[in-house]
Amino acid sequence: MPTDSKWPWRIRLGVIFALVFYATMVLVAQLYDVQMVHHERWSRKLSEQTTVPVRLSPARGEIHDRNGVPLAQNRSSFDIDLYLDELYRNFKRDNRGHVPETTIERVIRGKRHVIKQPDIVKIVEHHMRPIADSLGFELEINRYDLEEHFRTNKEIPYKFRADVDFETVAKYGESSLGMPGIDIVARPVRKYPFGALAPHILGYIGRPKVFKEHVAEDGYPYEFIGHEGIEKKMDAQLQGSPGSRILRVNYKGDIQSKEDVRRPTVGNTVKLTIDHRIQYLAEKSLRDNKVGRGAAVVVDAQNGDILAMASVPNFDPNVFIPKVKPEDWKSLSSDRTKPLMNRAVKGYPPGSTYKILIAMAGLKSGKITPATRINSPGIVYVAGHPFRDWSPSGQGNIAVHDAIRMSSNTYFYQMGVRTGIRNIAEMGRVVGFGERTGIAIDSEDPGIMPDPDWMREFHPRERWTSATTANVSIGQGYVLATPLQMALMTAAVANGGTVYQARLLDSIVNVDGETIIQVPPGRVKDELGLTPEHVEAIRKAMRAVVDNGTARRAQGTGFTGVGGKTGTAQWKGTLAGRFRVDNKAWFICFAPYDKPKYAICVMVEGGTAGGTNAAPVAREILKGVKKIEDGEDLEVAYLEPTKGHFKGSTSVSSGVQRPVIQDSGGGNSWFNRGTDSRRGSGIMMRRGFRSNRSRGEW
C-alpha cells in the first residue's frame, strides 16, 4: 500500500461530509419543528404582539315613553387619550435627552421595590398645562394611576380625561394641531335628557361589579351594565353588540394602521307605558308640595298601564355617567332618606285607604249590603280590647257610604270582624295584595296580605284573633301594601270591577324600527266579583269623600267628579337613628267619575293626614292631566333631584320606647313598619298587641 496515498485524507473528508450532512439535517429538522410543528404557537405570538384588538363600544338602546319621547338616550363623549410612551419620547427629544426622574415605591408580589422611572407626571403636566390653561379646565392628575399606567403598560393609551364637552373638543382641535401622543376619542355614553325624571324606573348604569357575569359577544365584559330599574331588567335588550377594530403596532407600540373588523351595533329601544308629561306632573307636584319622602303612582284605570310612577327623594341618573364620583355615591348611599329606594313599589301600612278593600270584601261576602247600618260609637271592644274611633263621639248609626266618606274606624272594626279575615284576604288576593305585580322592576315588594295561614307561617307563636282582623280592617297591623298596588285596586274599583295586570313595559323595538316584543295592553288579572250596584256604591262613597268627606282638598281638578279615599297609617319606629312617629299619609283617587281614566295613589311619609298631605298632590296631578287632555302644551323641563327630609315626623325621646307607647294609650303602635320583611316587625312578635286605639284616623 502506498504510503503517500490520498485515501487517508479522503476518508477524513468523508467524515466531514457526514458532519456537514448531519448538521444540514439538524437545521432542516429544527426548521421543520419551528415552522411546521409549532407554527400555530408562533403565529399566535405574532398576532399577540403586533395586533391590538380594540373594542368599539356599542351604543346602548334608548328608553322611550309611550309617546316615543326618549327618557334615556345616548350622546357622544369625548375622551382625551394620552400615549405616554410617545409623550415621553417627545419630551426627551425636546429637552436633549434630559428627563426628570422620580422614585416610586411599589409592593409587587409581596416584595418592596424602589423603582426609578421618568417623572411622567411632570411630563404630562408639561404637555397638558398649556392646553388646560388655554381651554380653561382644571388639570387634575391622579399621580398613582398615571405612574402605574406608565410603569406597567405604557403602550396602551391612558384615558386622561373622560367626557370633555364638545366646545372644548372643538377648541382643542384647533390648538393642538401637530401634537403627537394626544388623541381625542369619541365614545357613546348614556344621557337622561330629563334628569331626575323617573330615575327609579329607568335606573342607572355603571361598570359591572362582577366582570365574569356580564360578558359580551366578543368575550370581554361590557363596559357598562344597567344597575337598577329598566336599565338592569332590560339590560340584555339594551346592550348592543360591540364592534372590534384591529390596530397594528410596531415594536415600539406605535400604531401603524387600523382596520375595522366589525361595526358596533345599537341596542334595542325599550318603550314604556309611562307618559313623560304625567310623570313630570307627578314629580313636580311631589316637589311643589314639599314632600320629603313619598311616592305617587298614576295608572290607566281602563287597562292597568302605569302612566307615572314617581318617588321622592330621588337622584339624577346622569351623575352615574360616565362614572359616579365617590362623593356623589357616598351622599346617595349614605343619605338616611334613601333617595335610591323606589318608594312606589315598597310596602307601607296603607291605613284607611284599605277600608275600600274591606268594604268590597263585606259586600262581596254578603255580610253587609250598601244599606246595612252599623252603629259606630267612639269606642268598640273586640276580643276584649278597646278599639277607638278617631272621633271620640263616633259617627252614629251609619251605612257603608258614610263610613267611607267619614272614614269611620269603629264601623270597619265591626264590619271587618263580621266579614271575617278569610273573605278579606281572598278579596285582597283578587286585587293583588301580598304579591308582586310583576312589572319590570326588580326592587318591587310584594307587601303583606295577612291571614291566619300567613300568621302560622311567619309568626307561629301568635294566634289570630278577631282583634287582629279588626286591626287589618283599618289597614294597620301586619298589613303592608305598595302605592302601586293601591293604585291598581283603585283602578279596579273605578272601572267597575276589572283588575288589570300592571303594565310598565310596552314594547321592544329594534334599531330598524321593527317591534320585537309587544306586551299586550289591558291584560285582565281578575274580576272583583261584585255586582255593579255594589261597585257603584263604593264609587259613590269615594266621590263623597272628595265632595264633602275627608278629601275636600282634592277638589278643583277640572274633572267632573273625582272619587277618592284618604288614609293615615300610624307608624312609630327607629328612623334615621332616632325613635320617631312617622305617619304615612295616603290618598287614592280616580277621575273622571263617569268613565274613569286615571287611578292615582299618593303616599307621603311623615304626613299629618292623608287629606292634608297626600290629596293636594293628587289634585295637582289631576289638574295637569286635565290640562293635557284639554290640549294644552306642557313644557317638560330638566328636573333636578329632590332632597329628602324628615319634616312631619315627630321625634320621640329615643331609647325609651315602652313609656311612649303607654303614654299614647298604646295606640296602634306597630314598630318598624315599612320594612321589606314579609314577616313584619320583630318587636311586634314579642309584644303582640296590648290595646288598640286608632287616633288620628280620618
Added chain:
Amino acid sequence: MPYLVIKKLLRMDWILFLLVGAMAAASVALIYSATYTSDDESFLQASKNQLYWIPIALVIYFVLALVDYRRWLQLAWPFALIMLTLLVLVLFFGQEAQGARSWFRFGGIGIQPAEFAKLAFILMLAKFLAGFRPNRKGGIVRQIFGFGFGGFWTVLAGAIMTALPMVLIFQQPDFGSGSVFFPIALLMMFTAGVGLLYIALPVAAIYVGVLVAYHGIYLGDWHGSDYMKYRFNEAKQVRVSEPIFRTKEEAIAAGVIPDERPEDVIRAEEEARKKERAAARLRGEQPGLAQKDPVFILPVLKEYQIDRIKTFYNPNLDPKDAGWTINQSLIAIGSGGWDGAGYQQGTQNILGYLPKNVAYNDLIFSVIGEEWGFVGGSTLILAQGLVLVLCLRVGFFARDRGGMLIATGVTAMLFAHIFVNIGMTIQVVPITGIPLPFISYGGSFLVVCLAGIGLVQSVWIHRKPFDVTPDPEAASEEPARLLELEHKRKALAAQKPPRRIGVPA
C-alpha cells in the same frame, strides 16, 4: 493566453458557481425586502450597495479561480503578514461601529480586515499543513484512525497560528468573527491527518463547554466577568423585572432613596460599616454587593453572552430584553409556516420587531423564514449544504494536500457561518453576531465568501495538468524536449528525500 483561460473556464465547477452566483443575486432582493420599510437612509441603500459589491466580488473570484492555487499558496506567508499587520492596525486606526473597532473606511467603502483574515488564514494554514506527512509508518489505517501523539509540533504551531488572529480580533472586540477561526483550524488539522487525540481534546472541550453552559450558566445561574459593573449599572438604572432591594435599608444604602433618620444614628452605622469592611479586607474578602449575594463568576464570558446562553435555553426568561432577538426570530420564522407570508410581507420585519440594524445581515434568515416559509428556508439550507458538499468534493479530488486543505478550510469557514447563523435563528445555537454566506449584507464578507469559492474552483480547475499544447505548431516543434523535461522532473522527484514529519519545508 485566452485559449488556456477558456479551457480553465470550461473545467470550472459550474454547478458550484451557478449556485453561489444565484444566492448572491438573490441576496440583493432579500436585503431589499429586509430594509425597504426602514426610514434610515443607510438601510435603504443596503441592497444597492450589495449590488455594487457583487461585480467586485466576481472579479476577485475569477482572478482567484483562474490562477493556479499553488501560486496563491506560494504567496500565503506574505498574505499572512499583511493580514496580521492589518489586524493590528485596525485596533488603532479602525473606525468604531457598534462598540467594536473593526472597520477601515476609504471614502464610502468600508472594509473589515477580520473577514479577509479568514481567507489569508486558510491559505496560511494550508501552506503550513501541506508539508505535514502524517504517521507514514503505521500504514493507511493508522493514518486515518490513529489516536497517537503524531504531529505534536505541527499542532502546537498551528494552534499558535490560529491563536494570533483570533486574539487580535477578540481585541476589537468581535467575538463572532474571531471564534470562526477555531472550527477552520480544527477541521483543517483533522484532514491534514494529525492524531485524533488532538481532535478529540477540543471536541471534548466543546462538550464540557455545553455542559457548563447548561448546568452552570443556565441552571446554576453563573455570571460573567463584568457582573459587578452590570450589577452596579442595574442599581443605578433600576430594572423593573427583578427586585433590587429587598429592604428599605438596602435602598438607602445604595443611595436610591434618602435616609431620614437622625444624623448620629447614620454616622454610627457608617462607622460600623467601615469597621466591618476593614475586617473583611483583612480576611481577604471582597466587600460589596457580591458578598451578600454570592455568585459564581465565569471569567471568560461577558454578562451579555451569559444572557444569550440563558435565553437560548429559555427564551421566555427575559423576552423584552436579553431574549428579545431569539424570541422575535422564532416568532418570525415560526409564523412563516409552510409557504411564508410572501415577499416583502414579513410582519415581524416591517413592524421592526426584528431589529432593523441586524435584520439585513445577521438575522436575514429570520426574514427569509417569515417571507418564504419552510419551502424557502429549507431550500436555502439545502442549497448551502450543497455548496459545502461540492467544496468537499473538490477537496476529495484535489491534486495535492495543499488543494485539499484549501477546500477543507473554505468548507469549514462556510460551514461554521452557515450552521451558526441559521442555527441561532431557530434556537440550535445561542445568538452570535455571524453573517450568512452569500446572503447577508456586507461587502467584505461577500467578497471573502466568493473569493473562498474562487480558491476552491482553482483547486478544482487545476486538479489535473492541462495538455500543455496550446499552440499546435509549438507542440509539433518540441515534443522531444517536453518529454525530456518530464523525465527529468520524475527523476528529481525520485531523488528528493522524504521530509521529516511535522517540520515545514
